[in-house]
Amino acid sequence: MEQQRIVTWVAMLCCCCLGTLATTEKRTEQQLRELPCPNVAxxxxxxxxxxxxxxxxxxxSSVTSSNELALVFSAEIPFLDFESLTILNNEAITSLRAGDLGDATFRIITIMGGSLETVVMNTFMSSYHTLTDLTITGTKLSFFPFGEIESFTQLRYMNFENNDITGFPTMASASLRELLLGFNSIGGISLTSLTNLPSLVAIGLHSAEISQILPGTFSGLPMLQEIHLEMNSITQLPAGAIELQTLSNLVHLNANLLEYIAEGALIGLHGEVFVQNNQLHELAEGVFKPLVDQGDNSISLHAEYNPLACGCEIAWLVVNSQYLRHLMDDPTCSDGEEVKNLDPSIFNFCP
Incomplete structure (x- = not known):
């Protein structure tokens, strides 16, 4: 009887030990799953x-104030190097201040939607040498320390679309490749706006209340490939307005009020050119013939929804089927007839 009791106690002890071991292993696994993140609480x-x-x-995204955000990043955080910070549709944060993110570093920062109005100098200071992508869109942002951009040595991508930014921000960056400022009240671009962005590949200024482009605005940018100026109120392009040096590029001028494009306004274009939905009465030979007469580097032209007169000024395009092939859509004359369907013989008496 005594021997049986001892066996029972030994069995119970073993079960207890195994249970404790299992619990410990479970806790260890849980901790490993959470690491390197900080404690959830x-x-x-x-x-x-x-x-x-x-x-x-x-x-x-769920913080209830800037103070709470600062409290989070003042907690014990064993590993400070984060891949990304995301704040979506937050109506509580109106300002981001220096120190709110503690010493944490980020490669990508994304703030979309919400009531953010101000980002103070040095807010992202800890990420000077890590940040590659910075997105703040769809907020009420009206102030950002753009002069600080030069300090972000790895920054490649900036998307500040659809905010309350007024005027083209003054900034410099040796690394920035893509800058998106569309759907802000930019109003204009000075001759020096892009001078200190030598690595720029793409610039987005769509729906930015721009009414004119000065000669030389886009000159001197050896890597620039993509320009978005659609949905503005540009009425004319002077000579030297857009000059590119890359062998493949995109220029969007659609949905403006363009009535006139000067000879030499479009230089170095070798990709797709969009001029749809404007007020052009002609596809001027002096403007577009040099661009479709470049062999393999010729442009593809999108020109629908312009009130083209289709007189002798368009003969150069119609009588040469090689040129017509560069029309990517179906522009029509003011009477509704498609340019591609015009009979070349009607232009025999043109000078």
């Missing part, structure tokens, strides 16, 4: 997610 309501390569993403 310490950073709430922010949420940290571990990526497959053990990078960390921080989502702080």
């Amino acid at each position: 310490d950073i709430a309501p922010c949420v940290c997610t571990v990526l497959p390569d053990y990078g960390m993403e921080m989502d702080c």
